[in-house]
Amino acid sequence: MTMTMDAAKTAHKAVQKKIAEDARPVTEAELQHYYDNGWVKMERLISPELAAEMLALAKVEIIEKPADNVRSHVRDVWHDVYNLGRDDDIEPFYSLTRSPIIGRNAQLFMRRDVPVGLHADMLAVKMPKGDGPENLTGFHQDFPNFPLDRAGLLTFWVALEDMEYEQGVMHFQSGSHKEGPLGRRNLMEDARGLLDHVPYIEKLYPLSPPMSLKAGDCTVHSSLVIHGAPSNTTNKPRWSYLMSCYPGDACWTGAPHHIFNADAGLTPGQPAISPRFPIIAQGK
Ligand SMILES: O=C(O)CCC(=O)C(=O)O
Incomplete structure (x- = not known):
């Protein structure tokens, strides 16, 4: 039986209340770490229980449903499923992607009180070695892949299950966000990716130490920090869920793009606000 609109709204409200009590605000120390390094680890952004609920649904998406090449892809580096929260109304993804706490954190x-838009969410699962896409994510910046005129775009990368570095937890050239945009590279290109083009970066900005994460922990990274992830060399999948946000004062440059474009109702030179991208924090 299909849910009526009212029933769906009531169901979303209940989950929103649960998430308001579950997700936590960023601390001053975490903010400072992010400003200094371009990334930060936030322990227990969400509870292990909420992460477990999401993991159960992620397993259905990744293991039981075929990749359909529209919102789900088997690539070299991972198996992804796009926009479960943004577009598919699937709880608790729907309410987490719209959480005012996540919005305010973003x-x-x-570092400015502008509206925050959510342009994408995604499961990105590196499979166990020998059992699907497990390859490393080459070093890159995200910013050069977006046709927006200013910085601020960032990603929350949430562990849905405890994971060791060897499963493919992300790493960052700490502080490299201060260099600005350094060029567009394909993240599946090769191990060193962008680093081969800007080798001085490694001398100036150290690679973050190998991290392990507990279910519900996350890393947050700026679109300007150089980052990547090792391949999964273990026999367990890397169950990660990403939410990417952009600053609502950023204008679409008009360059062709699969997310920010005229189909989303955007106008070149105007703020990239569209009904397609939920606004998860209001400007002040
Ligand atoms: O999950 C990964 O391996 C990399 C993710 C990434 O590059 C990103 O979120 O920008």
Whole structure:
């Protein structure tokens, strides 16, 4: 039986209340770490229980449903499923992607009180060695892949299950966000990726130490920090869920793009606000 619109709204409200009590605000120390390094680890952004609920649904998406090449892809580096929360109304993804706590955290990371838009969410699962896409994510910046005129875009990368570095937890050239945009590289290109083009970076900005994460922990990274992830060399999948946000004062440059474009109702030179991208924090 299909849910009526009212029933769906009531169901979303209940989950929103649960998430309001579950997700936590960023601390001052975490903000400072992010400003200094371009990334930060936040322990227990969400509870292990909420992460477990999401993991159960992620397993259905990745293991039981075929990749359909529209929102789900088997690539070299992972098996992904796009926009479960943004577009598919699937709880608790729907309410987490719209959580005012996540929105305010993003605004504080962006360092200005502008509206925050959610342009994508995604499961990105590196499979166990020998059992699907497990390859490393080459070093890259995200910013050069977006046709937006200013910085601020960032990603929350949430562990849905405890994971060791060897499963493919992300790493960062700490502080490299201060260099600005360094060029567009394909993240599946090769191990060193962008680093081969800017070798001085490694001398100036150290690679973050190998991290392990507990279910519900996350890393947050700026679109300007150089980052990547090792391949999964273990026999367990890397169950990660990503939410990417952009600053609502950023204008679409008009360059062709699969997310920010005229189909989303955007106009070149105007703020990239569209009904397609939920606004998860209001400007002040
Ligand atoms: O999950 C990964 O391996 C990399 C993710 C990434 O590059 C990103 O979120 O920008």
